[in-house]
Amino acid sequence: MKKLILLSLSFFFVFTSYSSAQIVGENYEIEQQLLASTKQLNQFFKRFNGEEDVKGRTFEPDDRQYRNERLRKKYLSILFDEEDTDISSQAKNDFIERVTQGDNPEFLNLHSTDWFAVVNTTFLYKGKEMPLLLYMKIQQEALGYEWVIADVAFDPYKTMFDKQRGETKVFLHPMSHELDFMNLRKALVKGGVPESYTLADYKPDFLTIFLYEVKMGILQFQTVNRMNYHFFGIDGWYFSLTNFNRANDNSGWLISDLLQVNTSQKEDLLKIIYEKK
């Protein structure tokens, strides 16, 4: 009987220590993944710049490791999405070499004007849920900094002010002044095309329309869906960041697009990102 109890007890201890070791092991593995993940944009900046250790502790500027070139190369190599993007290893290496270039290294700064966020949101518009992009920038104000809305992209706005040109367009005839512009009455009507009566180079300001419609309750904010960050601060390069929620080390805020761009390509890219024609 004693033997049986002893055997059961030793079984119990072996089993419990095995299962707790398994739990500790599981936790350890997860914690290593979480540690590796680029958890905040702040951490992306710090890793990019080589300003923190592997546990996320900030280096003081007088620390030997602070912005150390070798450390930066190591960190930069893990800041790329490895699964869903087709960034070539050549482009990646060229970029890393460029930003860590001994005599002219490049660093990122939260307060820089060379980057912005594109926030994909949902608004209620005339009783219907619709996607709307907010372009956000960081700016200095009073004693500190703030994020502000720099522009918007919203499908209903895109065609709302497309004006016809040429012989078939409606117009206010060139002698309207003699009639005290009495024909305005027929031009400016609900459901009409008032944009037809504007200057040839008229460009609508979508942000102002957006602000007006929010104020009037025509557009009602519902939620944020996702966001990306676009960086143009490294001369000759563009990259964007996306948040990857994955159960491995290659997760968090990572570079999802990387392109070498000249000035005109940069302009074209900005037009695409801002959804401008």
Next chain:
Amino acid sequence: MNNQIFKRLSYVVALMAFFAVSTQAQSPVDPNREKAIDSLALEKVKDLGKYIAIIGNKDTPFSEANRVMDRAEELFAPGSEMGVSSLASEEIKYYKVREYFQRLMALNYDKVNIEWYDVQYISDLERQPDGRYVGVVTIYQKFEGTTADKMNYKDTTKKDITIYVEKKKTQIAGRTIEFWDVILGDIRVSETSV
């Protein structure tokens, strides 16, 4: 209750010891101070973690859970919200802090276990236009719920917690002493894949 008062007093006294020397209003946070503020912020986040575990625990009596909710709410700036999303839906749902705690308490599990992974990340402190400082503390929480019919539910959520750091003044023995205080703000809760 006495423990709470004692804890708060020790926060204030500890911070005064660190910061009482400064006289400039909302002056920049130097690295040493920032470390002390980080520690205080982590303390508050840990307190929040303890409160969440008590509120979520099915063995906690209703009246006690309500008292703890009051304590937890005191950690937050007025109007703070929780923005919650899951792996199934990227849409963020917004709850007032109290409402979030109430939903946690009402979860339909027989047994609930809430733990925190030993991984946290504290951002730099950035100055806002009003002169106050703001930062974000990221922590990870493991939730396990078991229903009466022994069905298990597990998830791990990332919590990005806003912290506001503000210089305050208090009177002690007729002397005005300045200290830095930390208060929690909005929290973004997102389910992780781990």
